[in-house]
Amino acid sequence: MKYLLQNPRDLWAGLFYVLFGSLIVWLGSDYGAGTARQMGPGYFPRAMGAILIVIGLCAMVRCVQRTGAALERLALRKAGIILGSLLLFAILLEPAGLVPSLMLLIVTAAFASPQFNWKTALLLASALTLFSVVVFVFGLGMPMSLFGSLSVA
């Protein structure tokens, strides 16, 4: 056990490769593998999945062989804020329209920075939203509604 912990990067990566590869091999069994002469839809993916499993095992073996760098700390809060802001945008874009979604995206994303303050964030959000509306909707003609279903009286 101790051996496995001396190379956390390779361990996690190896684990991921093995799991992902196995998933692909398993899912791929639904698609006919066919023969070498007539490759079915499952052939290549499962072969790739198998290769990935081998790579994962190599990585895990490497863990035992040598020490590697430790995993850097994960900035989970910041990652969560950024990714969450994008998700909010994705969810709200069609129902609420471009303007509210953009404002929310920008203000939420701005939280992730230690330089955040409300005034700057709101100013930035307004400026960027205005810019986007002008350039993307009016300038480039992208079919995005500005206020979505909120604009329906």
Next chain:
Amino acid sequence: MELLANLGLGLSEALTLANVAYCLGGVFLGTAIGVLPGLGPVATISMLLPLTFGLEPLTSLIMLAGIYYGAQYGGSTTAILVNLPGEASSVVTALDGYQMARKGHAGKALATAAIGSFIAGTIATLLIALFAPPLAALALQFGPAEYFALMVLGLVASVVLAHGSLLHAIGMIVIGLILGLVGTDVNSGVSRFTFDSPHLSDGIDFVALAMGMFGVAEIIRNLEDSETRTIMVSKVSGLMPTREDWKRMAGPILRGTGLGSLLGVLPGGGALLASFAAYAIEKKISKNSSEFGKGAIEGVAAPESANNAGAQTSFIPMLTLGIPSNAVMALMVGAMIVQGIQPGPTVITSQPGLFWGLIASMWIGNVFLVILNLPLIGIWVRMITVPYHLLYPAILVFCAIGVYSVDNDAFGILMMVVFGLFGYLASKVGAEPAPMLLGFILGPMMEQYMRRALLLSQGDFTVFVSRPLSLTLLVFAAACLIIVLLPALRNKREEAFQ
């Protein structure tokens, strides 16, 4: 004199008002965004890709190419002025360029970079014009087995010449290959790995993948380092190099161009390797080698010429063989596919206007780089000082809208989030995102070629080694792998990429 006829055709295609305008626009946007901190050429191109989808094929490629070398030049500008290389291949430029800036010669350094890039670009464009047709003709003789072997070689070589752990690079390539297979299988009509989602039936949107892995993940990484950097920008004045400077520049520029052109064609090489190698070689043979690291003009001229030449010649494998040699070319391949053009050796013959038009526009783009950038230095300088906490929400906005606009589907944004997370976690583990993009683009193609090769050979796997060309390519690929795995050379490689 077919060459002249071809170049003439190219110029006539490239010099239409629309193409010139988009070329200029691409170069300008590329430089502007390349100058901004934290955005390299790959992220820039991914962000601006959706804008080009509505354009004519040639126009969109012209604009993308313009963005590419614009972003490279933007990266060099920040390297010289602020010692913050905008992207990897400018790291070397920063060594002497920044020192020159500190001594008050920023203008000269920037001018050298621009001039070197221009001369390199001109020569490289000529080289492409000379060598691409014969190469494409050669490639037309390739069968599916050869193509498959070539792609394997391309992928392996791109890993060997790149930095980072070899094992993880291969792992990322394979993951990319698998992800490229998501969607409806062309041959059998079966939906693979789509979990019955209609959004995935056409496969994973490569724009979402690229923006997630290169844009969003990068933002999260940049935010980890939460100190604000105060950026001290040196004053820029006195642009023109003296006669003495010209004499010193000439040799390095030519050598850098030669080296860059050669290395640019190699997969994984391109601009990055070219600039490092050119600097190292120039330092060795220069009379003024003691000045290197303290502001030698050769130390800027050589890598800048090399990286521009490398950037241009890296188009060759993409345009003639349809094989991208680095992440940027992978994005170009993706863009071509979206435009309905299947990259490969037939492009030269079936779409000569497109091919030669693109090549001619590269030269035009280089002209714009020189003309545009020297006067606009003031603007670029101001852009460098944009604080990152104002910048990154803007990047997110462009990415989000861009991805959405591809299919008018918010699912793309979801994909981008997933890949953003994946890219971030991958970087923590020490895996690079670029090989995954290459694998993603090449995956479906590799499967096709393998399938065809095996069909023709009646299921006989030895076809890949019994055909001489295919065997040669695979042997090269194996040789690359062995070279990398040999301990002695492995250490050298790690040193080179410190």
